[in-house]
Amino acid sequence: MRPAFSLSLQTVVLLLLSVTVSPLRQNLSRRSLVAGSVFLPLVTSVASASAEISGTKYPVAKTEREWQYVLSGQQYNILRKGGTEPPYSSILESEKRLGTFVCAGCRNPLFESSAKFNSNTGWPSFATALEGVEVTSSNPAKQLLTGVELKCDKCGGHLGDVFGDGFLFPGTPAAKSGKRHCIDGYAMIFLPANGEAEVFGDLPGKKKELPKWLESPQITPRDG
Template identity: 55%
Template sequence: LPLPAPLAAKAGAKSRSEGYSIQRSEREWNYVLSPEQYFVLRQGGTEVPNTSPLVIEKRAGRFVCSGCGTSLFESSAKFDSGTGWPSFAAPLAGVEVEAKNPLNAALLGAEVRCRSCGGHLGDVFQDGLLFQGTPAALTGKRYCIDGAALVFEPSDGGEAVIGAAPSRQPELPSWLQPPKVGRTA
């Protein structure tokens, strides 16, 4: 079905590269980001649920963009949605919502991007009231964010946690593993 004129005008997506304060070529983004970060941030992909270490991160701190370091979410807004992706009730000023189509945004969610670099972060849904007892019940919103788009910086000054799942080398079956060479006890 064709969209009514006002909705059709808003259906075109804003570019992920034009109009943002941080500018890099796609070649530069490909160089500075891991393959998973590039897939999510620059291509608008979605990571496999429950693969990011940030799903279970509960310490006090701040979540920043893995592409440019812009502050996106406070840990106090994070809650367990059971979806397999880090979820937040409210963003910081570094987040922008790209509503391509207002009707779709209300029903299916709207794209969430980094306000500084335009990187795709995830989606925001208007179902926060379903999560009673969480910060989302107060805002009515659930920001469902790909962990690969985030880096967690703990308040205590500890080591930052990169949200992209670590690459794992597939383990070879025992019959394909090279023989062990060396001294035996």
């Protein structure tokens, strides 16, 4: 006998996406589908790529010793080793001026500031990318569930990941593009459109303030 109703895979996914597990605001991994305080149990956290990045197929190729010489330790860990920076650790996460974000390894243009939005994940996020960004897979299911690695198409440097969860960010450019390019700030340099000094992404970001109810109690010393 045929069941009274059946749910398509798309319907099941949409139902799961509507579930809110906790009302508390929290910092969530960029490799999860997030929207403020919403955590989607459909996706598990996936570790960053840790393999050494080969530059043989890219126009800009250097030996590892040369990369270590031209990059800071933090830039090298992200761009050449596929590492990931801590959330809110890059000054570029809060950058809001007009300008262009370029690769810290070869200065290849990657993102325009008009595509940047606040995702509340702790990493610089962009709705769209420039042609200088290489997407390692076009599989939409993979983008939605685990994210797809992004590289600089000029030097092969690891930049971050792209997710197909832009719809979770209403009122932002990502809601229109359907994509969230979650990028390590350490991998980039920001060039302001007004000609001001460039900003290296491996500079420390602004410390995120905790809600008053999470702050440590102040201890007042006793007189005498």
